[in-house]
Amino acid sequence: MNGGGWRGFVRANEDEQPTISRMLLQRVWGYARPYRSGIIVVLITIFIGTLLDRITPLLVRHLIDVAIPERNLGRLNLVAVGLVAIPLIGGLLDILQRRHSSLVGEGIIFDLRRALYSHMQRMSLRFFTSTKSGELVSRLNNDVVGSQRAVTGTLITLITNVITVSITLFIMLTIEWRLTLLALLVLPLFMLPARRVGRIVRNLTRSQMQANGEMNGLMGETLNVSGALLVKIFGRRNDEVAKFSQHAGEVRDLGIRTALVMRSFFVMVGLVSAVGVTSVYWFGGYLAITSDNFSTGDIIALALYLPGLYGAISTLVNTRVELASSLVSFERVFEILDLPLEIVDAEQPQILQTIRGEVQFEHVWFRYQADEINSLSSRDGQETTVISPITTREWALSDIDFTAKPGQLVALVGPSGAGKTSLTYLLPRLYDPSRGRVLIDGIDVRELELDSLGQAIGMVTQETFLFHESLRANLRYAKPDATDAELEAACRAANIHDLIASLPNGYDTVVGERGYRFSGGEKQRIAIARVILKNPRILVLDEATSALDSRSEALIQAALQPLLKDRTSIVIAHRLSTILAADLILVVDQGRVLERGTHSELLAQAGLYAQLYQTQFKEREQALEQRA
Ligand SMILES: Nc1ncnc2c1ncn2[C@@H]1O[C@H](COP(=O)(O)OP(=O)(O)OP(=O)(O)O)[C@@H](O)[C@H]1O
Numbered sequence: 001m002n003g004g005g006w007r008g009f010v011r012a013n014e015d016e017q018p019t020i021s022r023m024l025l026q027r028v029w030g031y032a033r034p035y036r037s038g039i040i041v042v043l044i045t046i047f048i049g050t051l052l053d054r055i056t057p058l059l060v061r062h063l064i065d066v067a068i069p070e071r072n073l074g075r076l077n078l079v080a081v082g083l084v085a086i087p088l089i090g091g092l093l094d095i096l097q098r099r100h101s102s103l104v105g106e107g108i109i110f111d112l113r114r115a116l117y118s119h120m121q122r123m124s125l126r127f128f129t130s131t132k133s134g135e136l137v138s139r140l141n142n143d144v145v146g147s148q149r150a151v152t153g154t155l156i157t158l159i160t161n162v163i164t165v166s167i168t169l170f171i172m173l174t175i176e177w178r179l180t181l182l183a184l185l186v187l188p189l190f191m192l193p194a195r196r197v198g199r200i201v202r203n204l205t206r207s208q209m210q211a212n213g214e215m216n217g218l219m220g221e222t223l224n225v226s227g228a229l230l231v232k233i234f235g236r237r238n239d240e241v242a243k244f245s246q247h248a249g250e251v252r253d254l255g256i257r258t259a260l261v262m263r264s265f266f267v268m269v270g271l272v273s274a275v276g277v278t279s280v281y282w283f284g285g286y287l288a289i290t291s292d293n294f295s296t297g298d299i300i301a302l303a304l305y306l307p308g309l310y311g312a313i314s315t316l317v318n319t320r321v322e323l324a325s326s327l328v329s330f331e332r333v334f335e336i337l338d339l340p341l342e343i344v345d346a347e348q349p350q351i352l353q354t355i356r357g358e359v360q361f362e363h364v365w366f367r368y369q370a371d372e373i374n375s376l377s378s379r380d381g382q383e384t385t386v387i388s389p390i391t392t393r394e395w396a397l398s399d400i401d402f403t404a405k406p407g408q409l410v411a412l413v414g415p416s417g418a419g420k421t422s423l424t425y426l427l428p429r430l431y432d433p434s435r436g437r438v439l440i441d442g443i444d445v446r447e448l449e450l451d452s453l454g455q456a457i458g459m460v461t462q463e464t465f466l467f468h469e470s471l472r473a474n475l476r477y478a479k480p481d482a483t484d485a486e487l488e489a490a491c492r493a494a495n496i497h498d499l500i501a502s503l504p505n506g507y508d509t510v511v512g513e514r515g516y517r518f519s520g521g522e523k524q525r526i527a528i529a530r531v532i533l534k535n536p537r538i539l540v541l542d543e544a545t546s547a548l549d550s551r552s553e554a555l556i557q558a559a560l561q562p563l564l565k566d567r568t569s570i571v572i573a574h575r576l577s578t579i580l581a582a583d584l585i586l587v588v589d590q591g592r593v594l595e596r597g598t599h600s601e602l603l604a605q606a607g608l609y610a611q612l613y614q615t616q617f618k619e620r621e622q623a624l625e626q627r628a
Pocket of ligand 1: 418
């Protein structure tokens, strides 16, 4: 597995000069190619528009040199018509160009976003445990938009300015080459500062992006239910506001500095171009006074061309750098698209049709990869914090070997961190084992089509996740075509129907973010109803550790009956009723199965199970009895 890709999540050295590689450009072109007809329209309109623009000074020259001296009213009218027609046609061309450039730009955004999102969706769980969700959202938003800007912004600016400079210089040289060369003499005067200012602005922009990222990160972490709850229960509201003000203040200061630098630069360019224009007037005037064959119209036309020429050249000076910086966004998007998919379908996957439901772990070893821990980034998202592994043991699971016959209940018990959750993750291929095999009906799960594997297995995790949508939509997530009657039947079986029916909006009640409007026990029952609807052949259940009151506990136990019935179930057990009902109990510690058997067999061994039974299961049961 390529570890570098993960580390790529942490931004490379900010001061590194971006380089434009041929391969990168080819790849970028790959995204632009489908829009080539639009790009051609854009290029043609830019060319005609720029050409038209350059005609205006020639018309003015004609007015001064021909129409007025000849007192020719017809020509005067023609010039006037031309002076109005040019901006009119130019405007229409501009609209056409904008239309096509936005079609191209938005199209590229769409393609990149879809490719990125679908790639992220296919990434393994490992990817999500090692990445900050804010970072992913930022790539989907900022970097995709940045990539689009590289194509429709910087590239178009580059092309427009190259065309402008070429046409303008050509016309100016044909009008009067000496004056043109004179006007070009001032170029170094603003090319040098333009480069410098370009660098300053680029650094400021980077700092702005960074400051914005930090501000967004803070908002993301403290403006969701869990974060807000944490802030409140620790009474840290003022500190968070202060921290936010600090970040927002940085964004403000950088904004002001950027505005000032940009304005000073424009003032300077204005001054230098005034020097250039003055030199044309002065030397042109001198030539007009000292020699006869020099026209006033020529001088004025040249002077009119100059600001456009200077503007285009100063922009071009920075365009290469800008293009390189905006290509960084493409690189950041490609970085994710290039992350290898770990959990993928086999070349010719088998589709599970009728499933008996036998589950077998065959000498399974599993370990989490080191970079999964190392690439976690710190809260402000900027520097990499190497978080040392919580566990020092090499293998999360060692030599796990057991079989659950169709319809059997296998209970996993063991101390916290023993590896129970990790074991269950291998069945639906959230991770693949490092050694050994996991089989369903005798077929290695890696040979099974992922979609059909997903359909065969239902999972109820400890933490219930519900989407911020109606209960109906949340339940249908398990079975999109479920009828209302089916929804109700599942909820009745899970002992949650009466509660839902008593809500003013019933099944249309919108669940708050992460299900916060329901109690822990209620959420679990909703999750159970959801899996009952899915009706999987194999069930993985992580029973909640928190002891509920006896009524909720009774409701959940009753809800679990129809869920466990007739299915092969692997249950991380915390309830006495579950271990008593289990066909096989595996006692896991330090990633190994230390003891196995039924409740009575294990009790008789008087080992770890007997201890756990006394400290965990019995205590929980007694606590419940006391509460009742
Ligand atoms: N994504 C991960 N990356 C690295 N190590 C992990 C990861 N998830 C779990 N671990 C480690 O693997 C070991 C087994 O964890 P697991 O969650 O399977 O234990 P568990 O028995 O389910 O514990 P609990 O009952 O507390 O939920 C732990 O030491 C844990 O720190």
